[in-house]
Amino acid sequence: MSETTGKKILLASPRGYCAGVDRAVDAVEKALDLYGPPIYVRKEIVHNRYVVETLSERGAVFVDKTDEVPEGARVVFSAHGVSPAVRSEATARNLSTIDATCPLVSKVHKEAIRFAKNDYDIILVGHQGHEEVEGTQGEAPEHIQVVGTPQEVDQVQVRDPDRVVWLSQTTLSVDETKETVARLRQRFPNLIDPPSDDICYATQNRQEVVKRIAPNVDVMIVVGSANSSNSVRLVEVALDAGAPAAHRIDKASELDADWLADAHCVGVTSGASVPEILVRDVIKKLQGLGYPQVEEVKTRTETITFQLPRNLRTKLQNAGKTGAGAKRVPGPDHTC
Numbered sequence: 147m148s149e150t151t152g153k154k155i156l157l158a159s160p161r162g163y164c165a166g167v168d169r170a171v172d173a174v175e176k177a178l179d180l181y182g183p184p185i186y187v188r189k190e191i192v193h194n195r196y197v198v199e200t201l202s203e204r205g206a207v208f209v210d211k212t213d214e215v216p217e218g219a220r221v222v223f224s225a226h227g228v229s230p231a232v233r234s235e236a237t238a239r240n241l242s243t244i245d246a247t248c249p250l251v252s253k254v255h256k257e258a259i260r261f262a263k264n265d266y267d268i269i270l271v272g273h274q275g276h277e278e279v280e281g282t283q284g285e286a287p288e289h290i291q292v293v294g295t296p297q298e299v300d301q302v303q304v305r306d307p308d309r310v311v312w313l314s315q316t317t318l319s320v321d322e323t324k325e326t327v328a329r330l331r332q333r334f335p336n337l338i339d340p341p342s343d344d345i346c347y348a349t350q351n352r353q354e355v356v357k358r359i360a361p362n363v364d365v366m367i368v369v370g371s372a373n374s375s376n377s378v379r380l381v382e383v384a385l386d387a388g389a390p391a392a393h394r395i396d397k398a399s400e401l402d403a404d405w406l407a408d409a410h411c412v413g414v415t416s417g418a419s420v421p422e423i424l425v426r427d428v429i430k431k432l433q434g435l436g437y438p439q440v441e442e443v444k445t446r447t448e449t450i451t452f453q454l455p456r457n458l459r460t461k462l463q464n465a466g467k468t469g470a471g472a473k474r475v476p477g478p479d480h481t482c
């Protein structure tokens with residue numbers, strides 16, 4: 147019997163690009179087509195090294211701060227969102243802005259603004275220093291405290307324990323967030339929930355399928371960058387759900403054959419900012435290492451799409467460019 151007989155890959159579905167990432171990448175590509183380079187992008191448009199590198203090759207210029215953008219130039223705000231202070235800086239520098247903030251992040255901003263107006267203390271469950279958290283906190287810094295882990299709940303101080311609401315970053319672990327919120331509720335029994343889930347559909351769906359696969363694999367491979375919150379969470383979720391080992395890699399060349407020693411079944415998934423081309427490369431490499439069979443495990447079909455930012459859409463329509471308001475047409479590099 148061949149050594150590879152019965153060895154297989156369980157491929158998660160859904161995986162990879164979510165609607166917000168798809169829209170943000172499309173916005174930069176369309177802006178490059180419409181205006182030509184350079185198009186400045188504040189922060190990484192999405193947290194994926196390959197995407198940033200390929201867009202840079204096409205003329206996107208990634209900067210960390212608004213004041214690195216030349217006066218009067220055009221800048222795209224990333225999918226993670228920005229605070230009002232960043233918008234004001236852009237106005238002061240006379241920048242033309244294209245706002246690629248994911249609509250599901252904007253939803254959390256609006257919740258924060260509303261609860262702050264009503265003078266609630268807001269506990270934002272999320273990772274301090276993450277761009278999305280900085281953007282949301284910037285909407286009402288005097289009302290918002292960031293809590294990263296269940297243990298940090300003990301340090302929270304509020305003015306009135308009966309006027310406390312929790313909101314969250316969109317890309318957290320669903321289970322860990324439940325734990326943090328349970329702890330918050332122990333301290334503040336009248337804690338108010340967000341009007342709807344802040345952890346977005348894409349994060350939840352990618353974690354759900356990983357939980358399904360994890361107990362059946364010997365090792366889980368998560369394709370995604372180190373600064374991608376939802377990719378890092380997928381590694382944790384896989385381990386919590388029973389995968390004996392789980393590794394995050396940016397690309398196929400980082401796959402270490404030693405991880406596969408004695409592995410009969412390898413799970414593969416990818417974070418919400420990962421183009422499918424990177425997953426295809428990983429599958430190819432695994433097949434070369436003796437895993438010929440690929441079985442897709444599908445727990446959901448995703449149909450959500452978001453329109454391009456309004457001002458870009460209008461410009462594209464006025465310029466007679468196709469696809470301005472339509473569903474994204476997959477590009478050869480970024481999607482399957």
Ligand code: SF4
Pocket residue numbers: 164165166167225248249250251316317346347348349376418
């Ligand atoms: S992960 Fe969720 S919140 Fe983030 S860009 Fe994708 S859909 Fe939007």
